[in-house]
Amino acid sequence: MSSHYESSYREPLILGEKSYHDITEDIARPIEGKANKNWYIAFYIALAAMLWGFGCIFYTVGTGIGVWGLSKNIGWAWDITNFVWWVGIGHAGTLISAVLLLFRQKWRMAINRSAEAMTIFAVFQAGLFPIIHMGRPWNGYWVLPIPNQFGSLWVNFNSPLLWDVFAISTYLSVSLVFWWTGLLPDFATIRDRAVKPFQKKIYALLSFGWSGRAKDWQRFEEVSLVLAGLATPLVLSVHTIVSMDFATSVNPGWHSTIFPPYFVAGAIFSGFAMVQTLLGIMRKVTNMEDYITRLHVEYMNIVIILTGGIVAVAYATEFFIAWYTGSPYENYTYLSFGAEAGAYGWAFWSLMIFNIIIPQFLWFKSIRRSFIWSFLISIAINIGMWFERFDIIAIVLSKGQLPSTWWRFEPTFVDVGIFIGTIGFFFVLFLLYARTFPVIPTAEIKTILKSSGANYKKQRDENNEH
């Protein structure tokens, strides 16, 4: 027992009287049981939203990008906002599974599986937008550097848009492999428990025949560590490159050297908010209250305060520098007196209220440890981070250098429909995941049971083992 010692001052990460077998039972229950009514209601709402969105996508592709609210001055607005928003949400998953693994944060084990699932599903949604925006998505392969029918015309490696193609596809595929490798032992657990032959076949296929030999585990741990080491700079690079879509342009408001760190912090901020939103619901519907505890919620809120603080400082810097330059063009950027008083004042104030003011409530410990308040604040941040991207894009583009080009972006029902559709698609995937995948890394969480399980900690206290 002494090898599993952890200070009794640390709160337990696993509540209740659990044995290894109890953990297996708890995590397998949502997979083996039947879905309840709430799950079906949520699923059908998400499915309806998804189908509506697909309808809007077909309408866009069939008719042309003209069905969106774009113009010759605002060539991208709602779609790229959604793209950046979804990519940003994805970042928390990799941060939790990779960065927190390198920092040996054991609390990540309760949430990393779902956070990574969220990453992958969010990056799917993000990837849809540039492909639809091509207008002719069947020509999408033109972004790849493959020999083609145009002589030797290649893609332009100087372009941040092409860097995006490489960054996002590397990110998606590496995240997927990281997630799946971690899933193999847990699929094997479900496989070996399955009684229905069909279920056994499916999980046998998904588990790739994982057997759990000592050598397999040794390699598994090394691969996880190296993948975490690779994914950590990868996740930072992805949003850095996304920010370069703007920062390498010459638009006032976009041409800003603080964009990469500011975007990365914003991405983690919004991603953790989305994890909070999803897990707030999931811990209830899959009965994971013993594994996703107040302590986990508090830790996530601390990350939110930190990254939210970085974002707030970035806003203040942008605002100050825009004013300090004295350049009239800077007074039309998204963080300026011009924006605050202009036609998009409501969007400016939405950003400030949802992203800067509301998260400050998390300084209070009672709010930070409250499930319901954390949930509500996380939704506010999700909205705020959407407005951040909308402000950066729509406000900056609405006021070009010539007043004759000034134009106000108004989304059409198709813009809104596709966005709602991606939210539906995301929740369809997540709800299916919550019913078919082990939502908590079963094997990994067993490794911390003896050190951080409530009953083991209590037992040690009673025996005075310090």
Added chain:
Amino acid sequence: MSTNKVIHALYNDDDILMDAVKKVKGAHHHIEEVFTPFPVHGLDKALGLAPTRLAITAFFYGITGTAMATWLTWYTMISDWPQDIGGKPSFSWAENMPAFVPILFELTVFFAAHLMVITFYMRSRIWPFKEAENPDPRTTDDHFLMEIPVHDNEDELKNLLEATGAVEIKVVDKH
């Protein structure tokens, strides 16, 4: 043939398993395999397994990725069809390299991550449609299984394993 016979000893606790591994090793018996439901810290050392070299392969795969990206950007942007894009002519790879850093980085990570994982799957023989090889389904739940080959010493081994706290001991004919 007694050489095909193995003993399967099942344990229900990782600490007891670790002690048992040390005791069986101490009595100079060969442990063929240990199946566990989760990574048991220090088990590979106790079994005397050599450290894995997967991290080293990842390094070389990563270098391959960097080399590929260097070649790709040089061939497409500098050699095959040089263009003047945005007032930045394609003079030489070295002068245009800053614009290629994201590609160099992403392909390095792409190659290192994927090829390492593929190597892991090949070495551990795991892939779709592969049959699982753990002898007892409980080893993915809460049991730990130690497999020891028998060489006319069945009773001696049984007594030893019982003393180490095994909850179940089975003699199995392995084919």
